[in-house]
Amino acid sequence: MCVALDDGPAHPVFPGVGFISFAELSWRRFEAASDVVQVGQRVACEFLQFDTWNLEARLSLKATQPDPFQVFADTITVGQKPPGQVTKLVPVGVFVQVAEGIEGLVHLRELAWTPVETPSDAVQVGDKITVVVTGIDRELRGLALSRRHGSAADA
Structure with missing residues (x-):
């Protein structure tokens, strides 16, 4: 995404222009830049680097905001049982949203x-379920969840 700069390093072909990759737009998942x-x-961005190969300023919008995963990880511990909503079925399991984003x-x-053969044998997208936090990986921003570690009534 092309961004007009108020100040910062000049682009040799497009003076006053920087670029924000999709990965640097937001911490949250989104479909389109819009x-x-x-x-x-108008947005405030953080300058990441000057890309000498492409001769352009690389910027980040998300670097100006706290990482919601790290904020969440500060408030949750392994063993807690947050309620969630199934957002996606994949061959290896399901993704469950336990907090905003x-x-x-x-x-x-x-x-x-x-045992179930496919996720759809147990849940569907949109189902509200209670899960147990079994692992938090701050570095990879990963959250491992289980339904089996909860009460049998939750299964």
């Missing part, structure tokens, strides 16, 4: 008390 910013919107994976083997 879900995060609009054409003509925070999702974790319930592996297929942790999805039900009895």
Whole structure:
């Protein structure tokens, strides 16, 4: 995404222009850049580096905001049982949103008390379920969840 700079290193071909990659737009998942910013919107960005290969300033919008995963990780511990909503079914399990913008994976083997072949045998997108936090990986921003470590009534 091309950004007009108020100040900063000049671009040799497009003076006053920097670039924000999709990965640097937001901590949250989004489909299109317009879900995060609009054409003509003024934003404050952090300068990451000058890309000498492409001769352009690399910028980050998300670097100006706290990482919601790290904030969440400060408030949760392994063993806690947050409620969540199933957001996506994948061959290895399901993703469950346990807080705004925070999702974790319930592996297929942790999805039900009895073995299931596919995630849809146990849940559907949109289902509200209670999960147990079994792991928090701050470095990889990963959250491991289970339904089997909870009470049998939750399964």
